[in-house]
Amino acid sequence: MLRHPRNTGRRLRRAKGVKLREVGDELFLVAPGSDGIHQLDQMASAAWRALSMPRSADEIIGLFQRAFPETPRRQIARDIKKLLAYLEDRRLVVKATKE
Amino acid sequence: MNVIRDIHDVFFDWFLEVNPHHLCLHGAAVRIGDGLVCFPSTHKAGKSTLCVAFAAAGQTVYCDDVLPIEPRRDYGMAMGIAPILRMPLPAHVGPSLRDFVAARKGRANRGWCYVRLGQDEIAPFGEHAPMRGLVFLDRKSRGQAKLEPVSKEEMLKQLILQNFADQVPPVATLDRLLSITQAAQCCRLRFDRITDAVGLLIDTFACCHSSSA
Numbered sequence: 001m002l003r004h005p006r007n008t009g010r011r012l013r014r015a016k017g018v019k020l021r022e023v024g025d026e027l028f029l030v031a032p033g034s035d036g037i038h039q040l041d042q043m044a045s046a047a048w049r050a051l052s053m054p055r056s057a058d059e060i061i062g063l064f065q066r067a068f069p070e071t072p073r074r075q076i077a078r079d080i081k082k083l084l085a086y087l088e089d090r091r092l093v094v095k096a097t098k099e
Numbered sequence: 100m101n102v103i104r105d106i107h108d109v110f111f112d113w114f115l116e117v118n119p120h121h122l123c124l125h126g127a128a129v130r131i132g133d134g135l136v137c138f139p140s141t142h143k144a145g146k147s148t149l150c151v152a153f154a155a156a157g158q159t160v161y162c163d164d165v166l167p168i169e170p171r172r173d174y175g176m177a178m179g180i181a182p183i184l185r186m187p188l189p190a191h192v193g194p195s196l197r198d199f200v201a202a203r204k205g206r207a208n209r210g211w212c213y214v215r216l217g218q219d220e221i222a223p224f225g226e227h228a229p230m231r232g233l234v235f236l237d238r239k240s241r242g243q244a245k246l247e248p249v250s251k252e253e254m255l256k257q258l259i260l261q262n263f264a265d266q267v268p269p270v271a272t273l274d275r276l277l278s279i280t281q282a283a284q285c286c287r288l289r290f291d292r293i294t295d296a297v298g299l300l301i302d303t304f305a306c307c308h309s310s311s312a
Contacts, residue, residue, distance in 0.1 A: 026252040026256075039255075
């Protein structure tokens with residue numbers, strides 16, 4: 001759950017040291033120093049893959065909109081923002097400017 | 100009875116304290132042939148009754164509630180704890196299984212009864228066996244019992260949820276559960292009659308000596 005609105009223009013990247021296992025279409029991740037295993041569904045896994053280079057929420061929303069032109073942008077934006085907040089809260093992604 | 104069940108919880112806490120490299124899954128397991136078929140915990144799916152039915156059919160019960168996974172080869176391990184059934188037995192339990200349970204009735208109260216399984220009906224504490232099958236139970240279906248494939252990712256997700264050993268680092272936990280999932284046949288058993296379910300699983304796994312998906 002978002003505690004406060006986040007800037008969708010700032011770039012995020014994958015955190016260093018995240019361990020990843022790919023099973024079928026889904027990813028299972030462990031953040032460094034974490035005691036939890038996080039499973040990403042297909043959409044979340046696609047967003048994670050998109051973060052192989054630093055990208056902002058707006059850029060990822062754009063990617064998804066091009067991939068799913070039938071889906072309303074508002075819905076994609078809501079889901080991506082929620083997902084990135086989840087990943088950031090669990091230290092799986094960080095701001096691109098610093099670790 | 101409730102005190103005994105509380106002791107089970109304490110026992111598993113102690114077990115994991117002195118065996119910090121073991122994983123521990125909520126679920127039932129029976130040995131069919133040379134390997135284990137594990138039923139990850141699903142609420143009120145009837146896994147304890149199914150376990151006792153396997154014993155009645157000549158197979159060996161490993162557990163009806165908690166399955167430790169040893170660290171050397173990730174084999175399932177028996178704890179030697181008798182299964183416990185909710186009483187009265189459900190209406191769909193047939194007369195032969197009722198007789199089997201009645202002949203082995205252990206400690207009981209109004210709601211629950213231990214089943215005192217004999218030698219070869221329950222594996223002794225410490226016995227190990229490889230995991231051959233991981234099976235979700237779906238008892239609601241009508242008609243003949245059938246097995247449907249389950250994706251590795253769905254099964255792995257469930258094993259992660261059902262593992263309550265928290266001393267193994269998460270990456271090691273993930274890799275070990277993934278290895279178990281990759282090596283085992285993963286499926287969902289839809290069934291109505293217990294005897295059908297037992298027969299189908301024995302037919303499927305009794306001759307299973309190698310990993311398959």
